[in-house]
Amino acid sequence: MSDYRSQSRGGGRGGQDYSNDDDPPMSRLFIICNKAHTEDDFREAFSAYGDIEDIWVVKDKHTQENKGIAYVKFSKTSDAAKAQEEMNGKTIGKMDRTLKVLVAANRNQGSNKSENEQEKYVRLFIVIPKTATEDDIRDEFAQWGEVESVTIVREKNNGNPKGFGYVRFTKFYYAAVAFENCSPKYKAVFAEPKGSTRSQRDQYGRPAEDNPVYSNPGRGGSSYNNNGASSGAGSFNNDWNTSTNNDMSAFLRMQNVPVAQPSCLEVTVSNCVNQDQLWRLFDIIPGLDYCQIMREHGPRTNEAMVVYDNPEAAIYAKDKLHGLEYPMGERIIVKVNGMSSARMDTSFIDKRTKKDAICNVPLPPAQPLASPDAQVAQRLFIVLSANLPHSILKNIFSCWKGLIDVYLLPNKNCGYVKYAECESAQRAIHVLNGAEICGTKIKVMEAEERSGSDDGDGGRKRLRRN
DNA sequence: CGACGGGACGC
DNA sequence: CGACGGGACGC
Numbered sequence: 001m002s003d004y005r006s007q008s009r010g011g012g013r014g015g016q017d018y019s020n021d022d023d024p025p026m027s028r029l030f031i032i033c034n035k036a037h038t039e040d041d042f043r044e045a046f047s048a049y050g051d052i053e054d055i056w057v058v059k060d061k062h063t064q065e066n067k068g069i070a071y072v073k074f075s076k077t078s079d080a081a082k083a084q085e086e087m088n089g090k091t092i093g094k095m096d097r098t099l100k101v102l103v104a105a106n107r108n109q110g111s112n113k114s115e116n117e118q119e120k121y122v123r124l125f126i127v128i129p130k131t132a133t134e135d136d137i138r139d140e141f142a143q144w145g146e147v148e149s150v151t152i153v154r155e156k157n158n159g160n161p162k163g164f165g166y167v168r169f170t171k172f173y174y175a176a177v178a179f180e181n182c183s184p185k186y187k188a189v190f191a192e193p194k195g196s197t198r199s200q201r202d203q204y205g206r207p208a209e210d211n212p213v214y215s216n217p218g219r220g221g222s223s224y225n226n227n228g229a230s231s232g233a234g235s236f237n238n239d240w241n242t243s244t245n246n247d248m249s250a251f252l253r254m255q256n257v258p259v260a261q262p263s264c265l266e267v268t269v270s271n272c273v274n275q276d277q278l279w280r281l282f283d284i285i286p287g288l289d290y291c292q293i294m295r296e297h298g299p300r301t302n303e304a305m306v307v308y309d310n311p312e313a314a315i316y317a318k319d320k321l322h323g324l325e326y327p328m329g330e331r332i333i334v335k336v337n338g339m340s341s342a343r344m345d346t347s348f349i350d351k352r353t354k355k356d357a358i359c360n361v362p363l364p365p366a367q368p369l370a371s372p373d374a375q376v377a378q379r380l381f382i383v384l385s386a387n388l389p390h391s392i393l394k395n396i397f398s399c400w401k402g403l404i405d406v407y408l409l410p411n412k413n414c415g416y417v418k419y420a421e422c423e424s425a426q427r428a429i430h431v432l433n434g435a436e437i438c439g440t441k442i443k444v445m446e447a448e449e450r451s452g453s454d455d456g457d458g459g460r461k462r463l464r465r466n
Numbered sequence: 467c468g469a470c471g472g473g474a475c476g477c
Numbered sequence: 478c479g480a481c482g483g484g485a486c487g488c
Contacts, residue, residue, distance in 0.1 A: 383468050414468050
């Protein structure tokens with residue numbers, strides 16, 4: 001993984017890729033041929049299928065003799081697919097030997113022969129609206145080629161769609177055309193073969209624990225890191241409510257909350273500092289309760305929230321750490337939450353004598369969560385005056401029984417909360433609407449029904465996208 | 467005022 | 478049967 005040279009070329013400038021083997025995916029072919037084949041032979045035979053970025057006839061390092069293998073890199077996956085399917089088994093040049101044409105494996109993973117062969121190339125993983133049926137998806141994707149099957153993944157209990165599924169085509173080429181041309185709403189990618197999940201999905205998981213922040217994931221790089229919802233999501237596990245089974249520790253933590261006073265700091269820190277490092281830094285001052293990198297703040301900085309269990313500790317931490325170079329050359333900026341003035345105003349603290357560090361209203365102790373598959377009894381819509389980490393929100397809303405899910409919309413300070421019990425939802429509204437969480441105001445109300453997804457009946461349109 | 471995410475297959 | 482180079486930021 002250290003060998004990835006392509007990372008720095010994220011953006012929009014034009015096109016020469018020398019080494020970006022797997023971009024787009026499966027656009028490079030591995031060809032087993034004859035030692036006498038030349039680059040020109042391959043160019044002549046393969047350029048009919050599309051733009052070729054690179055042809056490489058592999059030679060022995062020492063003897064310079066051809067090894068009888070070659071790589072041909074196309075710009076487009078579908079061109080590579082067409083070439084692979086048509087040239088495999090053909091002869092080119094004046095040679096007798098037939099070519100064996102395969103999709104090249106990723107540079108760092110060696111041979112491909114033990115794979116399920118076609119399995120990897122004919123199946124797309126897609127996000128599927130919950131209202132869609134297998135037939136809908138089949139009809140939609142049949143425009144790109146012959147669909148062999150569609151699978152919508154469903155809950156095993158109630159058969160409700162999970163919101164994603166698979167489309168299997170009869171040929172690599174069809175899958176490639178669909179991959180390139182289907183609506184972006186499907187977020188199509190080539191499906192991993194059934195056994196090996198989570199190979200590349202780690203980038204969404206936990207944010208930097210002991211790794212520095214990685215820059216860009218590969219294709220389709222929609223912003224993955226600039227909102228509290230997604231960056232917070234990975235830290236779920238480090239927080240008070242470690243999981244559904246850990247209610248007791250959450251309970252104990254929550255019991256302590258109401259006695260503490262405000263002590264929330266807003267910290268701007270280089271994005272090469274990860275959460276663990278930041279924690280250790282602020283933990284120098286006793287009383288650290290909470291430390292969370294929340295969002296990107298600039299091209300090279302993140303914004304974090306740091307909470308102490310008493311205001312003196314927070315003031316002291318600000319005093320000692322504000323302006324510190326950490327690491328060398330990168331100053332940390334520490335502000336009292338919500339205040340823009342550089343100087344600490346202690347009267348600010350006094351005004352909040354009765355408020356706890358996390359929320360300015362008393363909260364009940366933490367309650368068991370509902371399963372993520374649970375039936376939603378009530379959905380709430382929440383609006384924040386600033387972003388908050390997902391972990392804090394989850395914590396707050398888990399003070400009522402049967403919380404299913406909390407999320408904020410990308411790049412917005414509003415979102416949804418789902419409960420399996422109406423009564424919990426109503427209590428959450430009653431207690432939290434108008435409250436402040438770490439100095440951030442929150443509104444909580446019943447959510448409107450979602451506007452019909454794509455049933456196409458013209459009606460209330462408040463948004464133009466669907 | 468402020469409105470719709472992510473997701474990996476019954477192992 | 479078979480699996481990984483050369484080139485190079487830019488005024």
